[in-house]
Amino acid sequence: MRRxxxxxxxxxFLAGAPLAVFxxxxxxxxxxxxxxxxxxxxxxxxxxxxxNDAAYAGIQRAADDFGITFDFVEPDDVAEMEDHQRSxxxxxxxxxxAIGFLQESGLEAxxxxxxxxxxAIVDAVVDEPNVASLIFKEHEGSFLVxxxxxxxxxxxxxxxxxxxEVPVIHNFQIGYEQGVEYIDPDVNVLVDYxxxxxxxxxxxxxxxxxxxxxxxxxxxxxxxxxxxVFEAAEERDFYAIGVDDNQDHLAPGYILTSMLKRVDVxxxxxxxxxxxxxxxPGIHEFGxxxxxxxxxxxxxxxxxxxxxxxxxxxxxxxxxxxxxxDVVSAHD
Amino acid sequence: xxxxxxxxxxxATVLSAALRMATPLIFASMGGIFSExxxxxxxxxxxxMLIGAFMGMLVTFYTQNPWIGLxxxxxxxxxxxxxxxxxxxxYKVDQVVSGxxxxxxxxxxxxxxxxxxxxxxxxxxxxxxxxxxxxxxLSRIPVVGEIIGFQNPMVYIALILVVFxxxxxxxxxxxxRLRAVxxxxxxxxxxxINVFLTRYLAVTTSGALxxxxxxxxxxxxxxxxxxxxxxxxxxxxxxxxxxxxxTPFGALGAAILFGFADAVQMRLQEVGIPRHFVLMLPYVLTxxxxxxxxxxxTPPKAIGKPYEKE
Numbered sequence: 001m002r003r004x005x006x007x008x009x010x011x012x013f014l015a016g017a018p019l020a021v022f023x024x025x026x027x028x029x030x031x032x033x034x035x036x037x038x039x040x041x042x043x044x045x046x047x048x049x050x051x052n053d054a055a056y057a058g059i060q061r062a063a064d065d066f067g068i069t070f071d072f073v074e075p076d077d078v079a080e081m082e083d084h085q086r087s088x089x090x091x092x093x094x095x096x097x098a099i100g101f102l103q104e105s106g107l108e109a110x111x112x113x114x115x116x117x118x119x120a121i122v123d124a125v126v127d128e129p130n131v132a133s134l135i136f137k138e139h140e141g142s143f144l145v146x147x148x149x150x151x152x153x154x155x156x157x158x159x160x161x162x163x164x165e166v167p168v169i170h171n172f173q174i175g176y177e178q179g180v181e182y183i184d185p186d187v188n189v190l191v192d193y194x195x196x197x198x199x200x201x202x203x204x205x206x207x208x209x210x211x212x213x214x215x216x217x218x219x220x221x222x223x224x225x226x227x228x229v230f231e232a233a234e235e236r237d238f239y240a241i242g243v244d245d246n247q248d249h250l251a252p253g254y255i256l257t258s259m260l261k262r263v264d265v266x267x268x269x270x271x272x273x274x275x276x277x278x279x280x281p282g283i284h285e286f287g288x289x290x291x292x293x294x295x296x297x298x299x300x301x302x303x304x305x306x307x308x309x310x311x312x313x314x315x316x317x318x319x320x321x322x323x324x325x326d327v328v329s330a331h332d
Numbered sequence: 333x334x335x336x337x338x339x340x341x342x343x344a345t346v347l348s349a350a351l352r353m354a355t356p357l358i359f360a361s362m363g364g365i366f367s368e369x370x371x372x373x374x375x376x377x378x379x380x381m382l383i384g385a386f387m388g389m390l391v392t393f394y395t396q397n398p399w400i401g402l403x404x405x406x407x408x409x410x411x412x413x414x415x416x417x418x419x420x421x422x423y424k425v426d427q428v429v430s431g432x433x434x435x436x437x438x439x440x441x442x443x444x445x446x447x448x449x450x451x452x453x454x455x456x457x458x459x460x461x462x463x464x465x466x467x468x469x470l471s472r473i474p475v476v477g478e479i480i481g482f483q484n485p486m487v488y489i490a491l492i493l494v495v496f497x498x499x500x501x502x503x504x505x506x507x508x509r510l511r512a513v514x515x516x517x518x519x520x521x522x523x524x525i526n527v528f529l530t531r532y533l534a535v536t537t538s539g540a541l542x543x544x545x546x547x548x549x550x551x552x553x554x555x556x557x558x559x560x561x562x563x564x565x566x567x568x569x570x571x572x573x574x575x576x577x578x579t580p581f582g583a584l585g586a587a588i589l590f591g592f593a594d595a596v597q598m599r600l601q602e603v604g605i606p607r608h609f610v611l612m613l614p615y616v617l618t619x620x621x622x623x624x625x626x627x628x629x630t631p632p633k634a635i636g637k638p639y640e641k642e
Contacts, residue, residue, distance in 0.1 A: 048453040192601050199563035201549050209598045212345045224558040
């Protein structure tokens, strides 16, 4: 009996071992004049074709432009994140950037323990005097794609598929609804939540269900669940709208555009501030005006969308930037 | 007015969705029946499904043929099932612990492999999938045709499988032996049935069927693998098996009921019933089943007990 337990534990350990190896080592000699930035990625790590890859692109671009050096870690679970933040701070990094709202409570603790450290967090607000909180106006970007959906629908019904019903996702939903209403108050918006960010099977069924109820354009803010929305679009012949990253290539011709959340822009700018000696703690909002949210370049849908729709979309974009169009957020 | 609600919630498109949602549950619960009827608890169905989903996608990616992918999913599920049998039968590990270990392993293995093979996290590239078919004749019948006439071949395979499992368990001598091993292994041993071999075969088959259930998600319903895409369906399948009192037709009924609950909740969200309540509906039904409100659910007598030859 005892032997079998040992065997099982050994098996478990072996199974888990390869997963623990993704950690950066910053052992090389440190030039005191060099600006060093530490990045703690979110779950999923590099290669996620989303948040982490976008953050990496931003820091890489900053490194090329400003000659800084950076190191990064890819945590496997939320519990590790605070330790990684802490070790970067203790190793004397000039700035530590935490990617994703999962790091919020960890960073808060680190910020209090090291009041002299310069910290930044993406997609969450940590109200400490040494933290720059980089957040996005998802509602503004969602307003744009909502307006696009309302202009493109032929049935008069459009859909929204959310992942989990959390404040951030709610912000996508209400921005989308406002965009639709801005164009045509008579267009009906179906809203469904999957209750899961990683269940594409349910995402597909939710989209099919909305399609059965006449929706012909469906916007998702549902992470991996949204993959199912794209598959439903191909199978049931409707248009989908992607989110966060440029997802247009995932179902070419069936995705009108994606609502981009430019994590790369946010990360680049906070490093730019640091290098210029102007690191500013507090809330930094990235909306349409800052180029932090927006649409893709319509690579696969250029021929589907009429020119006047593009014109109207540009007007709306300018309206939001000028403040003529006021998009209400879920946090207000 | 009331009738409007009824037809909004119960109609051909909802029932057809229910069948699609039930399919992975049917495969996995048949797997559960094989294992548990032989006396081995299989809480690792979830992990076996996940590995089946991944390997189904991987083999399809390399062969560009989802039917070969299906075989890959079955084989990989069978291997994991065999490992569970090895732990449970040979090393007499606590079967719940072994099953849990498999579930944890499956998450790590698939994340790791996705990154190693494709260099991505989260979602695999798209692969060809088993296409949906219209069954000649059946699809022309009104209503019924709408529900079961245009489905993925895997849906039909799942339904046929239930009949086969029933015949195997209750109409063949092998089925009788398998049940005997799960009820009273000592008695089975005395009459010359190889208890160990029977359990090895049953648990390995269990893994193969769970693997098929996972493959349905990755290469039939969808055409790519996503991290954790089984999303607890292995556990719901386990509940369907218990709800169905360890019988194939009972589990089928439960799987379809759970699938229906899932399909209906998508529409209930629009009616204005709070989403959080609606989303927990399948789980509430599962707990009602487990609490024994629909008659006592009696597991096979020797379940969970490793057999020791004297």
